[in-house]
Amino acid sequence: MNDAPLLSGIQPDDMPAPGEEKLASQPGEHRVGQLPENRELADSVREKLASTGYHQLLRIDVAAEGSNVRLSGRVGRYYLLQVAQQAAMEAEGVTDLQNDLEVVRASRDR
Numbered sequence: 001m002n003d004a005p006l007l008s009g010i011q012p013d014d015m016p017a018p019g020e021e022k023l024a025s026q027p028g029e030h031r032v033g034q035l036p037e038n039r040e041l042a043d044s045v046r047e048k049l050a051s052t053g054y055h056q057l058l059r060i061d062v063a064a065e066g067s068n069v070r071l072s073g074r075v076g077r078y079y080l081l082q083v084a085q086q087a088a089m090e091a092e093g094v095t096d097l098q099n100d101l102e103v104v105r106a107s108r109d110r
Contacts, residue, residue: 038064041093045069048087057084060101067095074104 042064049057057080060073069088075081081101088097 038066038093041067041069041091044091044093045071045088048091049084052083052087054080054083056080057087060084062088064094067093068098069094069096070098070100072100074102076104076106078103 042062045062045064049060049062056075060071060075063070063072069091071084071088075084081099081103084101085097085099088094088099
């Protein structure tokens with residue numbers, strides 16, 4: 001059998017079988033399709049949310065991987081969902097935003 005590399009130094013044993021992901025084997029490596037957590041960007045988005053002055057936005061969960069940000073949680077009005085989205089996009093370094101916020105109106109007893 002020929003031991004020469006097939007593609008750009010990748011040996012057949014290095015390639016995952018169809019439908020499998022290559023597992024991270026060394027520090028700093030990540031699964032295929034998974035980006036490293038970006039705490040600095042998530043903190044920057046949280047600061048932008050806080051700067052809006054809307055207390056409900058302080059309870060939003062923010063996750064960032066690479067330059068992609070995901071917002072999740074609940075807000076009381078659609079307007080606040082829009083404010084959160086705009087604030088998150090204004091954070092430096094955000095290139096993609098997944099807005100999973102849910103609008104839930106509080107029930108009022110009369």
